[in-house]
Amino acid sequence: NAGVTQTPKFRVLKTGQSMTLLCAQDMNHEYMYWYRQDPGMGLRLIHYSVGEGTTAKGEVPDGYNVSRLKKQNFLLGLESAAPSQTSVYFCASSLGGNSYEQYFGPGTRLTVT
Amino acid sequence: GENVEQHPSTLSVQEGDSAVIKCTYSDSASNYFPWYKQELGKGPQLIIDIRSNVGEKKDQRIAVTLNKTAKHFSLHITETQPEDSAVYFCAASSTVFSGGYNKLIFGAGTRLAVHP
Numbered sequence: 001n002a003g004v005t006q007t008p009k010f011r012v013l014k015t016g017q018s019m020t021l022l023c024a025q026d027m028n029h030e031y032m033y034w035y036r037q038d039p040g041m042g043l044r045l046i047h048y049s050v051g052e053g054t055t056a057k058g059e060v061p062d063g064y065n066v067s068r069l070k071k072q073n074f075l076l077g078l079e080s081a082a083p084s085q086t087s088v089y090f091c092a093s094s095l096g097g098n099s100y101e102q103y104f105g106p107g108t109r110l111t112v113t
Numbered sequence: 114g115e116n117v118e119q120h121p122s123t124l125s126v127q128e129g130d131s132a133v134i135k136c137t138y139s140d141s142a143s144n145y146f147p148w149y150k151q152e153l154g155k156g157p158q159l160i161i162d163i164r165s166n167v168g169e170k171k172d173q174r175i176a177v178t179l180n181k182t183a184k185h186f187s188l189h190i191t192e193t194q195p196e197d198s199a200v201y202f203c204a205a206s207s208t209v210f211s212g213g214y215n216k217l218i219f220g221a222g223t224r225l226a227v228h229p
Contacts, residue, residue, distance in 0.1 A: 004156075040122075042202060042219035043157070058216070090156055100145045100206055100215045104156035 001026050004105035006091050012111045013081040021076040021108050023091030029103075030096030032074040033058075034066060036087040037107070043090065049074055050096065081112045115140045117205050119220025126193050127228055134223045136203035137185040145206040145215055146179060146186045151222075152199045161188070193227045200224050 004025045013019055023032065031050050035043040045058030049068040063085060065077045074093075078085060088109050092102040116139045126132050138146075144165040149157035163170045163177045163186065170177050174193075179186040186205075190197055200222045206215035 040221055042117075042119075042221045043217075044219075045216060048216075101147065101159055101162065102217060103159065104149075106156045107154075 003027065004091055004093055004103055006089075006105040006108050008108060009106070010109050012113065013078075014113055015082060017081050018077070018079050019081065019110075020078075021089055021091075021110075023074040023076070023093075023105060024072055025074075025091075025093040025103075026072065027093060027095075027103070028071070029093035030071075031094045032068065033092045033094075033102065034064070034074065034076045035090045035092065036060065037090060038087050046076065046089075081110075083112045086110060086112045115143075115205075115207060115218045117203060117218045117220040119203050119223060121223060122221065123224045123226070125226045125228065128193060128195060130193055132190040132193050132197070132225055132227075134188045134201055134203070134225075135185060136187070136205070136220050137183075138205035138218070139184070140205065140207045140218070141184065142207050143184075143205040146177070147204050147206075147217070148175075148177060148188050149202045149204070150199045151202065157202060190225075193225075195227050195229055198225055198227045 007022045033048040034046040047066040049055050052071040055066045067075045090107050091105040094102045119136045147162035150160045151157045174191050176189045202222050203220040204217040
């Protein structure tokens with residue numbers, strides 16, 4: 001099993017550009033999450049999904065959109081990137097139900113200039 | 114709102130010593146408390162977790178204790194080794210809705226350095 005994978009690993013955008021981050025998991029997990037990690041602030045939840053076709057807002061959703069068209073994939077979109085979105089983005093997944101353990105991908109480092 | 118505070122932010126120990134990281138949480142409904150280890154350039158990795166119906170859990174050199182009354186929990190690492198050097202995050206969960214989803218609120222992290 002590859003677990004949780006993320007593409008790309010690194011990306012540099014100019015202000016106003018758009019991009020999509022892809023997360024894939026092969027563990028048949030129901031729940032998937034997108035976090036951002038900034039120095040001294042831990043991980044903050046952007047959006048999450050509790051199943052194929054569902055999405056919901058987390059703590060810091062502004063400026064991001066997500067889609068979960070297939071159970072194994074969770075996409076994070078930035079329509080018009082801003083320097084404040086410079087961060088490391090992590091995707092995670094969990095089985096759901098009474099299983100709370102979240103498993104993280106390796107991260108995507110995004111810089112917006 | 115929900116909050117998790119983690120201390121210390123940095124911790125330096127000699128190889129073989131013990132390390133203790135402490136977290137406090139604000140949501141009395143929290144029922145799941147995981148600890149993650151993050152090595153440089155990698156994603157967080159779950160190392161141990163505890164549920165609210167248990168006071169202590171141990172796995173080889175690491176242990177976690179939970180005090181629900183005081184709303185704090187701690188990670189204990191004994192006989193530290195250089196490979197324990199990493200950033201450690203605590204988290205606390207709470208149920209967002211009846212669908213069973215548990216949102217994780219993370220602490221800010223502790224950078225542990227183990228010196229040979």
